[in-house]
Amino acid sequence: MTDRVLLVTDPGTDPHYAAGHVERPERREAAAAGVRDAAGGRLLERGAAPADHRLLSGVHDAGYLAALEEIERGGGGWLDSDTYLVEGSSEAARLAAGATVEAARAAVEGVAAVAFAVARPPGHHAAAARGSGFCLLNNVAIAVAALRGAGLARRIAIVDWDVHHGDGTQAIFDADPEVWYGSTHQQPLYPGTGARSESGSGAAAGTKQNRLLAPGSGDGEFTAAWRDDLMPALEAFAPQAILVSAGYDAHRDDPLASLLVTEAGYAAVAREVGRASARMGLGGVALTLEGGYDLDALRASAAVTVRGLIAGRAEPVPE
Template sequence: MAPVLFRHPSSLRHDTGSHPERAARITAVETALAARDWCGYDVRESPQATTEQLQAVHPAVHVERIRALAAAGGGSIDADTIVSAGSWEAALHAAGGAVAVVDALLDGGAGRAASLHRPPGHHCETAQPMGFCLFNNVAVAARHALDAHGLRRVLVYDWDVHHGNGTAEIFAGTDEVLFCSVHEFPLYPGTGRPNEVGHGAGKGFTVNLPVPEGSGDDVWIGMTEQIVLPIARSYAPELILVSAGYDAHVEDPLAGCTVTDAGFERVAHAVHRVGDELGVPVGLVLEGGYAPDALARSVAATLAAWAGPSRPVREGVVSGAPIVERARASLAGRWPGVALGA
């Protein structure tokens, strides 16, 4: 079965003006993908998330706050987070697209699927929209996989340059979701230290991999192949979801990392491979990326990688970055497979 891609024109009606998280991001991505015949994906319009799906993660007062603000014509939640008249519909489809990815993977027979919407979601906490995010799309999708499909273990890998504080907070107390994040630190939102590991039943199931400004392909690839993949093999998820932000790109204006198109392609191939190894489906939920052309190229590289055959991870092993080696040493006790690398 062809991989599936969900999109919706409402993403263009979430009006943020000249804000970095603006409609031009989606326009650039869709233009690039259309020029490549959508990389062979079956392109579908996303449904809206239901109230029940949203409230499985966010309290009713949070959901109503977004609806009412959009109905009133919009306004600013904080300096970074804007709501317009079109934001309610866009946010429903952004969350609904992520849910549809899960359904396509677990009911529809697709091995790979992607949701390309805005606003993004990974900064939104249980009851606090922030950081451009109104609902936590990937968290709604993961919770749907657990509740509606009966899964017991979901891996969320967040490779956005900013820490996915919302996803970490939402799942901090459960082992049903393993949250792994590679992100620049220090950087907004200021969370994501290695000692933030979750609590209670979720202790140890939050894995933060902060990296310094200037980190590039070797670090992102090394963290993925040498840390995240061995942890995934140990955890044995039934579903892998990627919070795919592309703002670690060297051209991005909002951070200081130096990942290239080829770096994101290599990271995508690694996740593709581990999905095949484990026999589990893999879904993508778009997060950040604020250089539209670089975002478009990187998304296309990721989706093209997933549309083809996976390749062995150990081809051209990248593991020598000191920050990667330190992370391996610190995590080997909790996740023994990390000591063996890819």
């Protein structure tokens, strides 16, 4: 079993920037540095290829994709009070999606034990026909479409430990019984969705699992939610791939939330995910960067995530 770490990151995403906005290019360098810190000699690093239009169309409505291009051609603008496009934003979004696709493929194919797409803009608030919450394209959903299109995986689990609920991701897969989605998120907080009762519709009932955490919860409750509750449910679902929406805005130093998670919490949850992936015989775990707005916390948390996943995967698998 490989212990390689693949980092997919691309400076082509950096032109996506609005002065003073917290979702800024320095985040990419900070998180990438954290992955490099942890990977050491096991590191493979690649740039990204933009996701092609056919792949985007598998997730997003044609009218929405056309509107994004039109806004950018017109000099940029705001989709809502948080979410902007400037010249280069569409390319950045396609590169972020492409990086996530690349990481997902590498993990499923066993090229890397940990494959981390460190790209932006993030994706989990983007729904099929709507961008919001800094997100233009839903990177993790596009990776699901790519794995399915390539015949690499059908049943896929999405682990979303960003401090915000991934409302876009849940909406896209709400009625899909072959996508398991698990999320811990602070409540009350943007976007306000993600009640425990939102568990999937129709044949997908029970495949979406939301766990709300009160402000100030800290490592104990964050770790327990994953270790004792969500990860056993993920394993029972028996996915063929695990994709992580890796946001680091639950960190105690983050300016946007107050969940008070530390590096120890991220390390512990990553270890659980790594352990589960090995028990299920998966080739690796793929991650894509979501939120996280304190640069030092981002670097340190990305590093402990990689170390935790590797450590979890290296543990002996019981018979």
